[in-house]
Amino acid sequence: MxxxxxxxxxxxxxxxxxxxxxxxxxxxxxxxxxxxxxxxxxxxxxxxxxxxxxxPSILADAVASMQAQATAKQQSDALAAVRAHKDLFGQSNTDIVLGNPHGTLEVVEFYDPRCPYCRKVLSDLDKLVASEHDLRLVEKIVPVLGPNSVLDARAILAAGEQHAYKEFQLALMSDTASPSTDRIRRVAQHIGLNANQLIKDMQSPKVATALHNNIELARSINLDGTPTFVFGDLQIVPGAVSLDELKTALARMRKSH
Known part of the structure; x- marks a missing residue:
């Protein structure tokens, strides 16, 4: 904007x-x-x-400089929040952890299931995990795009109760039908889940608490869009960056260890 x-x-x-x-x-x-x-x-x-x-470029240069300084301060403040709550960012009892669960290269992704950019990077994240054996990728779902996002986010977390978080996530985020409970039920049945149990689990306190905690973490770093990637406590990368850009940030993180 x-x-x-x-x-x-x-x-x-x-x-x-x-x-x-x-x-x-x-x-x-x-x-x-x-x-x-x-x-x-x-x-x-x-x-x-x-x-x-x-x-006239003098003013443009000055404004650009001030904007760069503001961005740098925002990143610095966000990383300070990550360091202050480092354990919370790495924890994931409800969200999925991809790659090596004991990996030393920990990356946290905040994503919204209705976000087209989050859907775009799904395949790149799978490639990144496959190529980086020391990567621990924590995916934290944050429904920031309204009620339909909340509906899908609850469904994905509920699927985790049937040990099908990743499978259901991919199926739901690949589905182009209009969001609804019937759609969620259909997708669940398609991949062999107990749809009735999933609908019930969507309303559980555990799911509500997980979403609340993720949103609070997102607020702590002033998250203003999805996807957003947090590379340890070193760098925060917003947006649907390319696979090469993700690898570059990961390489920088590896050198710091």
Missing amino acids: KKSVFPSLRQLTFVTGACLSLSGFSVPAYADSQSFTPEQRKEIVNIVRDALKTD
């Missing part, structure tokens, strides 16, 4: 610092705008206005 960004006077001071340095003056980028006299502030505004007329 695109956002409009309007620079504050302090931000314009950052731009002015660069402009003034070209003019032979020196104004620190961090200078407090309140320390300037009214005449100095007027001069700064005039310099900024003239500079932007001459080269």
Whole structure:
């Protein structure tokens, strides 16, 4: 989602610092705008206005820099939350753990079963698990796309009670029919599950608690989309990244061990 960004006077001071340095003056980028006299502030505004007329990319570069700093801080804060709750991220009594359950390379994926990007990476994750024998991939389901996501998420967790989490997950996330309880029942029957028991388990406290805990973990890192991958406590990668990008992040994680 695109956002409009309007620079504050302090931000314009950052731009002015660069402009003034070209003019032979020196104004620190961090200078407090309140320390300037009214005449100095007027001069700064005039310099900024003239500079932007001459080269509008100055403001674009400054805004891009501020956005990069904000993104870096968001990542830093999120990783601090992961470190503070490290054991909770790796635990998964209800969600599925793929790969080596005792692997030292632990990656957590937050996904929504209705998310088309989450569906897109399913096959890549299987390939990643097959090629990385020390990978412990914890898949945490978070229904962020509304009631239909909640319905599917409950069904997938309930399938885990019949030891069919992965099989049912793949079947349900590959199914293109409109979401409904009847659809869930049909998919369950198709793969040989007890559909009546699954429907019952969907309403169990265990399933509700699992979803609640996953959502709270997602909130702790300010998750703003799915899929999102947490590589240990080193890196958070949002979006449907490619298999090569996943391998690159995993290689970086391996080097840190």
